[in-house]
Amino acid sequence: MLRRHADRADSLPLGRRRLDVAARRVVVDEGSLLTGRSADTADIELTERECGLLAVLASRPTRVFTRAELLERVFDGESPGAVDTYVSYLRRKLGKDAVVTVHGLGYRRGTA
Numbered sequence: 001m002l003r004r005h006a007d008r009a010d011s012l013p014l015g016r017r018r019l020d021v022a023a024r025r026v027v028v029d030e031g032s033l034l035t036g037r038s039a040d041t042a043d044i045e046l047t048e049r050e051c052g053l054l055a056v057l058a059s060r061p062t063r064v065f066t067r068a069e070l071l072e073r074v075f076d077g078e079s080p081g082a083v084d085t086y087v088s089y090l091r092r093k094l095g096k097d098a099v100v101t102v103h104g105l106g107y108r109r110g111t112a
Helices: 048-059 067-075 081-094
Strands: 011-014 017-020 025-028 099-102 106-109
Touching: 011 048, 017 048, 048 067, 048 081, 048 106, 067 081, 067 106, 081 099
Parallel strands: none
Antiparallel strands: 011 017, 017 025, 099 106
16 A cells, blocks of 8 residues: 655645645645635635645644644744744634644644
């Protein structure tokens, strides 16, 4: 059986959408049912860091990542506030449920 590692995937599922890692874009999954709102059908462009953060979270959707882990994997040792800032950017672009805060632990991918 051939297994693809989510850490190196070109596309990662995000509920009714998917993350196209190479294009740094969130796109609507073609097989999903849409509510008809234009926001549900539009592709969403991401910056390199937004895409990196979302890719880490989407690669293990049920796992909680600490700030320190996200800093190491995505932000190369910047200040811990960078994680909070980019989580905020993702929520603004994808909806408040895109990233879940697990108080006292860190962040995990949400339902959006």
